[in-house]
Amino acid sequence: xxxxxxxxxxxxxxxxxxxxxxxxxxxxxxxxxxxxxxxxxxxxxxxxxxxxxxxxxxxxxxxxxxxxxxxxxxxxxxxxxxxxxxxxxxxxxxxxxxxxxxxxxxxxxxxxxxxxxxxxxxxxxxxxxxxxxxxxxxxxxxxxxxxxxxxxxxxxxxxxxxxxxxxxxxxxxxxxxxxxxxxxxxxxxxxxxxxxxxxxxxxxxxxxxxxxxxxxxxxxxxxxxxxxxxxxxxxxxxxxxxxxxxxxxxxxxxxx
Numbered sequence: 001x002x003x004x005x006x007x008x009x010x011x012x013x014x015x016x017x018x019x020x021x022x023x024x025x026x027x028x029x030x031x032x033x034x035x036x037x038x039x040x041x042x043x044x045x046x047x048x049x050x051x052x053x054x055x056x057x058x059x060x061x062x063x064x065x066x067x068x069x070x071x072x073x074x075x076x077x078x079x080x081x082x083x084x085x086x087x088x089x090x091x092x093x094x095x096x097x098x099x100x101x102x103x104x105x106x107x108x109x110x111x112x113x114x115x116x117x118x119x120x121x122x123x124x125x126x127x128x129x130x131x132x133x134x135x136x137x138x139x140x141x142x143x144x145x146x147x148x149x150x151x152x153x154x155x156x157x158x159x160x161x162x163x164x165x166x167x168x169x170x171x172x173x174x175x176x177x178x179x180x181x182x183x184x185x186x187x188x189x190x191x192x193x194x195x196x197x198x199x200x201x202x203x204x205x206x207x208x209x210x211x212x213x214x215x216x217x218x219x220x221x222x223x224x225x226x227x228x229x230x231x232x233x234x235x236x237x238x239x240x241x242x243x244x245x246x247x248x249x250x251x252x253x254x255x256x
Contacts, residue, residue: 001041001042001045001209002209003208003209003212005031005034005036006045006209006212006213007212007213007216009030009031009045009046009049009213010052010213010215010217010220011216011217011220013027013049013050013052013053013213013216013220014052014217014219014220015220015221015224016224017050017053017054017158017183017217017221017224018158018179018180018183018221018225018228019158019224019228019240020115020158020159020162020163020237020240020241021108021240021243021244022107022111022153022155023050023053023157024046024047024050024104024153024154025104025105025153025154027046028046028098028101028104028153029101029104029105040201041201041202041206043098044194044195044202045209046098047094047098047190047191048191048194048195048210048214049210049217050187050190051188051190051191052214052215052218052221053218053221053224054183054184055184055218056218056221056222056225057180057181057183057221058184059222060222060225061177061180061181064181065181068132068133070132070133071132071133071181073137074133074135074137075178075181075184076185077141077144078141078143078144078147078178078182079144079182079185081141081144081145082144082148082151082186082189083185083186083189085148085151086148086189086190090193093152093153094194097151097152097153098153100153101251103152103153103154105248105251105252106154106248107154107155108154108244108245108248109244109245109252111154111156111159111244112240112241112244113241113245114163114241115159115237115238115240115241115244116238116241116245118166118241119237119238119241120238124171125169127169128170128174129169130171130173132177132181134174135165135170135174139168139170142164143164143165143175143182144182146161146164147160147164157179157183157186158183159237159240161175161179162237165178165179172232173229173232176228176229
């Protein structure tokens with residue numbers, strides 16, 4: 001992987017991380033288009049670079065992490081299912097799922113269909129939680145279970161948590177912000193686990209490439225978060241579902 005490819009993937013990660021379209025799926029498919037082989041380093045890059053985008057949440061929502069204990073408590077509870085399953089299934093995910101084009105494309109397709117159907121039938125409840133502190137601990141844990149589905153590449157962590165929260169009756173803006181915050185411990189843990197197992201195989205050049213992608217994804221993600229918060233004030237996630245379906249169909253023909 002070159003530094004230019006790292007910058008391109010950093011931009012893709014920053015744009016897609018918080019949108020319900022699967023950043024991991026986009027990274028893998030973009031890597032394939034650029035003829036980047038799915039080596040152990042590239043797989044680690046596709047996991048670790050997400051932390052750069054995630055840290056933009058810490059910058060934008062810093063007060064929620066240092067002064068809002070109720071929000072922090074709910075984030076920890078929601079993080080637990082993914083933490084446990086992530087440790088148990090890490091080797092399976094990285095060895096057999098990550099980098100598998102067919103799994104990613106079918107996940108994009110199925111996820112897109114689910115988003116389209118969900119938005120067609122979904123009606124927001126008036127009494128739903130309008131603040132993170134109003135989300136119950138039981139709801140938080142359930143959202144965490146939904147998030148764990150995103151260990152399958154192409155599913156989209158953002159889509160899984162947001163749709164899960166909407167099903168539970170949480171207001172759209174509230175679950176979107178909760179999804180942002182939940183991403184921090186999730187991706188921090190995923191990156192730490194992967195680097196602890198893989199860093200000895202990295203060269204100094206590999207760390208440089210990873211650092212560049214990390215920084216690019218961080219700055220681009222700040223803009224992506226602001227866009228999504230503005231977008232959901234007037235729109236549903238239907239366009240993202242349609243986009244996923246179109247992208248999946250294009251890549252299905254490409255793979256075949």
